[in-house]
Amino acid sequence: MNTTLLRAELKRARRNRRTLIFAAVLPLIFFIAFSAGAGANDTLGGLEVAPYVMVSMATYGAMNALFTGGGLIAAERSVGWTRQLRVAGLPGHDYVATKTLIAYLTAVPGLLLVFLFGALFRDVHLDAATWIEAGASVLLGLLPVAALGIAIGYAARAQSLQPLFGIGSALLALLGGLWVPVETFPRWLADLVQLLPTYWAAYAGRAVIAGSWVGWRGLIVIAAWTVVLAALAAWAYQRDVLRPAAAGTT
Amino acid sequence: MRSAPLASAGVELAGLTKRFDAVTAVDGVDLVIAPGEVVALLGPNGAGKTTTIDILLGLIPPDAGTVRLWGRPPREACAAGYVGAMLQSGGLLGGLTTLELVELMRGLSPDPLPTRDVLAMAHVAEFADQRADRLSGGQTQRVRFALAIAGNPQLVVLDEPTVAMDVATRRGFWAVMHDWTAQGRTVLFATHYLEEADAFADRAILMAHGKVVADGPTAEVKASVGLKVVRATLPGRSNEELGALPGVHAVERRGDVVTLRTTDGDRTVRALLGAYEDAHDIEVTGAGLEEAFLALTGDDAAAPDVAPSPPRPSDRPSSREDVSS
Numbered sequence: 001m002n003t004t005l006l007r008a009e010l011k012r013a014r015r016n017r018r019t020l021i022f023a024a025v026l027p028l029i030f031f032i033a034f035s036a037g038a039g040a041n042d043t044l045g046g047l048e049v050a051p052y053v054m055v056s057m058a059t060y061g062a063m064n065a066l067f068t069g070g071g072l073i074a075a076e077r078s079v080g081w082t083r084q085l086r087v088a089g090l091p092g093h094d095y096v097a098t099k100t101l102i103a104y105l106t107a108v109p110g111l112l113l114v115f116l117f118g119a120l121f122r123d124v125h126l127d128a129a130t131w132i133e134a135g136a137s138v139l140l141g142l143l144p145v146a147a148l149g150i151a152i153g154y155a156a157r158a159q160s161l162q163p164l165f166g167i168g169s170a171l172l173a174l175l176g177g178l179w180v181p182v183e184t185f186p187r188w189l190a191d192l193v194q195l196l197p198t199y200w201a202a203y204a205g206r207a208v209i210a211g212s213w214v215g216w217r218g219l220i221v222i223a224a225w226t227v228v229l230a231a232l233a234a235w236a237y238q239r240d241v242l243r244p245a246a247a248g249t250t
Numbered sequence: 251m252r253s254a255p256l257a258s259a260g261v262e263l264a265g266l267t268k269r270f271d272a273v274t275a276v277d278g279v280d281l282v283i284a285p286g287e288v289v290a291l292l293g294p295n296g297a298g299k300t301t302t303i304d305i306l307l308g309l310i311p312p313d314a315g316t317v318r319l320w321g322r323p324p325r326e327a328c329a330a331g332y333v334g335a336m337l338q339s340g341g342l343l344g345g346l347t348t349l350e351l352v353e354l355m356r357g358l359s360p361d362p363l364p365t366r367d368v369l370a371m372a373h374v375a376e377f378a379d380q381r382a383d384r385l386s387g388g389q390t391q392r393v394r395f396a397l398a399i400a401g402n403p404q405l406v407v408l409d410e411p412t413v414a415m416d417v418a419t420r421r422g423f424w425a426v427m428h429d430w431t432a433q434g435r436t437v438l439f440a441t442h443y444l445e446e447a448d449a450f451a452d453r454a455i456l457m458a459h460g461k462v463v464a465d466g467p468t469a470e471v472k473a474s475v476g477l478k479v480v481r482a483t484l485p486g487r488s489n490e491e492l493g494a495l496p497g498v499h500a501v502e503r504r505g506d507v508v509t510l511r512t513t514d515g516d517r518t519v520r521a522l523l524g525a526y527e528d529a530h531d532i533e534v535t536g537a538g539l540e541e542a543f544l545a546l547t548g549d550d551a552a553a554p555d556v557a558p559s560p561p562r563p564s565d566r567p568s569s570r571e572d573v574s575s
Binding site: 002003004005007008011012015016075076078079080081083084085086087088089090091242243244 | 301
């Protein structure tokens with residue numbers, strides 16, 4: 001990976017406060033609201049409500065960061081920046097790797113913030129290893145979303161990024177059972193949701209807290225989506241690379 | 251460390267062809283640019299300039315033909331830091347200052363220019379610490395030029411660098427460019443403006459319909475562009491007959507109105523009046539660059555002294571009418 005680009009991208013990520021709204025502030029507010037009325041004896045999917053919602057919201061925030069992180073490629077394509085980097089000799093895979101790493105780094109503050117709130121104000125008590133494992137499981141479980149973000153970054157126009165992000169994020173959160181627990185869904189919908197990666201990303205985090213792991217089924221769903229969406233991203237990348245900058249100019 | 255470039259090789263394009271669906275954007279372009287040359291690539295919209303540049307830079311693959319930059323394929327040459335570019339419709343990355351952008355591009359090159367040289371040469375030092383996405387249009391173009399030269403490239407390619415600039419900004423930009431070319435660097439720039447080619451290029455290449463239609467020292471190409479258009483109402487004469495008039499290399503007819511493209515307007519008019527007493531409503535206008543491009547395209551370019559007569563599809567743009575009206 002090119003360290004010069006990484007350093008510049010880190011500076012940009014630090015200065016881009018807007019990402020934090022969706023990656024940290026919004027999930028924290030949801031966490032506070034959704035876990036406020038829960039009693040100590042209420043449980044969801046084998047966990048108390050507070051840790052359950054905490055992991056859901058941590059997943060939601062991280063998902064937003066990964067989704068936008070890749071999507072930002074569309075904005076950089078639209079100003080010709082990706083072409084500029086290619087002329088400067090930067091291989092495409094270096095650029096994508098840097099973008100993915102940065103997207104993951106921007107996912108961390110929101111996750112930490114939600115976890116911290118859970119530990120301090122919602123009586124979620126875990127040992128250090130479990131905190132780390134739960135966070136890491138969520139982030140790994142979101143690999144398909146990172147790939148999806150890159151695919152959108154290479155396929156979408158910069159102007160369509162906002163609506164795509166708004167709708168996509170809401171759909172992924174809803175269908176992944178991040179906003180409303182899957183346990184309250186009708187049976188047929190719950191079955192459908194279990195085919196989606198965002199459900200399993202949150203499940204992976206909760207499973208760690210419950211003293212278990214995501215399990216083979218979840219692992220297979222996440223791996224399959226990762227392969228499919230990474231292939232989609234690679235296709236979108238190739239298509240973009242072979243295309244002239246703007247239609248109509250020669 | 252960069253290995254020494256081959257002494258003779260600069261830019262070599264051979265048989266370059268690129269189609270987009272039904273349109274052949276670049277049609278068999280052969281081109282050699284020696285190191286140190288400053289070359290203007292001229293042509294109307296749709297001539298194939300940008301596609302040629304994109305292929306030259308390795309941004310899109312050609313359907314046929316080869317590109318060598320200092321003896322290497324474009325991607326290798328780019329990776330080795332031989333090439334800097336200011337691409338069309340390019341903006342700047344948000345969130346970084348001018349200086350940070352320059353440092354980023356320097357960091358991507360194996361053998362960059364010193365930072366202060368980049369800032370001084372591109373005249374961007376005064377706003378080096380400002381966010382680059384908040385600069386004026388002229389400043390933005392200077393920053394983009396700074397990014398093009400930061401890697402200390404042998405070749406700088408500029409695709410219509412002044413297209414959105416006002417006159418003063420444009421002049422300022424070319425002053426900056428002039429300092430750069432004075433160092434013996436190779437520069438290829440695409441432009442619509444003949445005067446830019448005239449002022450800054452040693453050599454001009456004219457493209458039309460994907461082909462190179464003229465290539466030579468700027469003064470020579472300019473002379474060939476110094477065409478006249480003679481228009482007259484003259485019924486009942488064949489195009490072949492009129493094409494034989496001195497200087498005429500293309501004839502066109504709409505009803506009774508004939509349009510003659512000539513390299514010598516005075517001689518053509520004298521001969522026209524001498525030979526045809528019924529010729530009237532004669533107008534002589536200087537051919538614009540657009541006219542010259544059209545005159546140099548296709549049949550005209552292949553056989554400049556005969557008169558191709560039937561109007562070709564390319565001969566019907568409305569700009570043609572504007573010449574005398």
